[in-house]
Amino acid sequence: MHFEYPEDTRQMQATLQAFMQQHVIPRYHDFDRIAATGIFPSEVVEPLKALARAAGLWNLFLPGLRDDEPGTRLSNMQYSPLAEIMGRVPWAAEVFNCNPPDTGNMELLHLFATPAQRDRWLVPLLEGRIRSCFSMTEPDVASSDATNICTTIRREGDEYVINGRKWFTTGALHPNCKFAIVMGVTNEDPDAARHQRHSMVIVPLDTPGLRIVRNVAIMHHHAPDGHCEVVYDNVRVPVDHLLGEEGAGFALAQARLGPGRVHHCMRTIGQCELAMELMCERALTRRAFGKHLSDYANVQDWIAQSRVEIDQARLLVLQAAWKMDTYGNKAAHIDVSAIKLVAAQLQTRVVDRAIQVFGAMGITPDTPLSYLWSWGRAMRFFDGPDEVHLRAIARAELARAREHLGATAPYYAAA
Template sequence: MLYPMSPKVVELKRKLESFMDRHVYPNEDRFYREAEELGPWKIYPVVEELKPLARAEGLWNLFLPESSRGAGLTNLEYAPLCEVMGRSHLAPEVFNCSAPDTGNMEVLERYGTEKDKERWLKPLLAGEIRSCFAMTEPAVASSDATNIESSIVRDGDHYVINGRKWYTTNATDPRCKICIFMGKTDPDNPDRHKQQSMILVPMDTPGIEVKRPLPVFGFYGVPDRASEVVFTNVRVPKENMLLGEGRGFEIAQGRLGPGRIHHCMRLIGLSERTLEKMCRRVRSRVAFGKPVSEQTVTQERIAEARIMIEQARLLTLNAAYAMDTVGNKVAKAEIAMIKVAVPNMACQIIDWAIQAHGGGGTSNDFGLTQAYATARLLRLADGPDEVHRNQIARFELKKYSNA
């Protein structure tokens, strides 16, 4: 194995897989039912029931590299565990390893003050509250984050925040208590990457209105609680500014690098689960006098799916290794490559699985429509394919700048 797992990770992976078999997979139907019946404004009881069980088995806060507050795992060590959790939409939050909380906790750990950590990071790590991240805006093309129009204006000992955000995951969750908000503090700065800042905004601050939940392909609350939020003259203390004015992009890069690894490893787990469903389905169905699994087109798709998953996993593990050894900034190309390759791989495999399931594949009975919503969303979240491809091309062309 190119990236062998340490004994510690092997044991954690065994415990995770056992927990998934005993508690997660048997409760998936209930999870989807509660999400549909209760909607995105409520807490889903099944998630809260499973959290104490996961914590009791030591399967809690497995992320957070370079910190004593987590499990002490590197990105490479966490990757195979993240893959296991990605096999089910129910799993990540059960282990307190779901977005955007993981990214927000990493921001607080790296850039927050001790006061911030005590007030926000500690209850987030305990799973007592949840958080949201407000970056994307409906009025501008957010694929270029320098387009952000929301304002953060200094007024004495406070900052005044105004803006409209959407795809602010978790904002409809009643446990969501803190928001990391990205806006412009210096819109006239000639360096467009020094115009933005990030600031902590408690969700009970006057002037915040969670306008509506946003469905992802018709799903509310699964895989995310995407939301539209309006901030009108929201006042927060100047101490809530993270790292300093003009350092929003710097924080974003520190936050999004690990997040992209997490998304990609979860998608690999989801793709593995989807391929399993596809194989079981085609072995149990007969068409034109023989099992669907014996149709050449089916075999070709299964073979291609296996090849694609293995390629994606190796590419992602390579990115995780690079992040651990040379840092997120130097590993930008590796991170960008997986962000393009893995969601596209997952979309294709899920599409083949839907086809193999026939009409039933387009229903919600097999978990394939939910899986596709996740994979397709992730071709846009944390930067669309086009942005990452342009970045990769620039890195490549730079090698020949003196040619």
């Protein structure tokens, strides 16, 4: 068992790190300044995308890249440490065409698109010419149980007619966003199998009846590309916009979520590392009651706990990535639940400690900490709330115990 990244991965890390230092970080405040006006900073991101593609740092997340597709084919294990580096700047992933929700949508299209869908939607996404969004969560039902989703996708002749309301459709306000992948009910028979009633369809954003109602703030923070509430009012698309097969919506959703959770978790770990660095620097330079903050035992405890927890989370995520690469996404589904649970809770803990060390400055926009904390808190909901993942992990553990019931008998005291 080896814990060091292979040489090619270390070289890719060094290349990406140098690119971030030379090109991305110098534009950090330019992005924030423009985003604060409510406009997505395309003038910052687009030139960086051209540089990244020229540098070979493009579409790094997709193990299944074909030879005729732009990008560098990496396994989940190879990509994970790169996602950690990107995560330190929340918008950096788009520079390398590795940003959600496009990554998940590209994986779906890669696996299930027809040749026509591939030419119209996947190729421009892979080339970074357009962006996309994903409409699944709904405000009127408990979407932690996705079988509750009630947006309807009814077939009428050669068209599907979509009616429903979604929210947290991330990226819908991006100036290059051209389509949504929408999940809804195609089989309205209440007696049908619960996980075979839903389907996914591709909906161009300029389709009549599609209306973006608002950009939903997360902890009072508005993302410039939007976490949007979207109404679908008799939206009509041709039947050839169906992705995959009717009734296969849940199977598609699972194919989409596995790798995406690894990406999210490694970006989170990168943000926790940044928070840790900020916390340590602040502790070493700030004095209170005659001593540096770093001299106080409670601050030292926070730093030590953060280091241990970050390293534990990273190892768990890399194990999940390795299992996905070795045995497939399905075999790693419990591991993926575990990392999603651990990483989201990690971010709020580590960033909260850093905020406490910074004092009042930590809750202002003068550092990235308040944003990182709010994003970590939001992460405990998206891609499934903590409770769903806890339930999945517990069920798997109990099922394993059930198979070996009585195996612990020798460990009881003799009667």
